[in-house]
Amino acid sequence: MAVTVSRDLMVHVLEDVNAVKLTDRQQALRTAIQRGEPKCLGVSQVMLGLMVMSYSIPLHFTELTEVVSLGVPWWSGLTFITAGVVAIILDKHSTMKILQVCLMVSVVSTVLSVVAVIIYSVDMDKNPEVLCLETLHDNCNVKHYATRLSRGVKSSLLLFTLAQTAISAFLCFLLFRQRRSFGQYASLTQAAPSSPQAFIPPNLN
Template sequence: MAVEVSRDLTVQVLEDINIVKLTDRQQALRAAIQRGEPKCLGVSQVMLGLMVMSYSIPLHFTEVTEVVSLGVPWWSGLTFITAGVVAIFLDKQCTMKILQVCLIVTVVSTVLSVVAVIIYSVDIDKNPELPCVKTLHDNCSEKYYATRLSRGLKSSLLLFTLAQTAISAILCFLLFRQRRSFGHYASLTDSSSPAALISSDLN
């Protein structure tokens, strides 16, 4: 905070150049993050998470395989939703702390997406579609339809998870780039006083 004392002993508080600089950097951070559209990516993550969880419900009525026993659609879907909500919140409250939280959650989401893709791929490979065996009424057996439905649902879940992996990886890249560019500048609202903020920036 800059103070100026005039000849008649009146004191004027001037704008501190460091505070102005930090404010400008905070606004630049907000503009840079909004250019990356975290809100759109966050909404996409939430929608993919809901789709993964809803598409997995019929799997519980077919043959239980590794995907169902490990609960892959549920923990992966919840992770996608959490990452999406944090990204949407980042668009509204743009600070370095929230950016770092969003980056961590997005990295976790990316890693879990890759794990889920591996599990889906192994499960689809281990549980092939059974051949159609005709019954008395000239129809295929129920087991054939069950495995066909299960395989189709798992293929859809695999595609959704691949899309989520791509979105999470893109968001990770954008957030990491912004954190690296603006890492030296803390949010003005994160410190209790301007003096503390200036001293933390100068150290």
């Protein structure tokens, strides 16, 4: 903070270099974040979360497997939606605090996406499609269609979750790079006044 004293003993507080530097870096942070388009990635995450949760509804009417009993589509879908909402907020309010929260949520979303992919893969391997056994009416039995529907839905959910894993990992990379670039300015929490101010000393007479 620069200070000057005039001949009439008036103290002038000039523009703070740190305040200007902080403002410039905050603007640079906002530009860098928006260059990565977190809003588009956030909307994609929200849409994937809603699709995962809606596509999983038919699984409740088929054979109960690990995916349904563990509620994988529901907690993974809610995680995707949460990560997407935080990314959209980051696009609107580009601060270091929100960036760190978004980075943490994105890391959690990535980890849970990988876990969900593993559960889907194991479930599909343990529950193969039942062969078509023709009945007297030359039609396959009900279990064949049920397992076929179940595997088809799980395949779709697996693809959505893989897409979410890629989006979350990419967003984590962008946010980690921005946090590393601008993290040193997070300690500057309060800036000095940007306009000069005058301090009039008290009259000692």
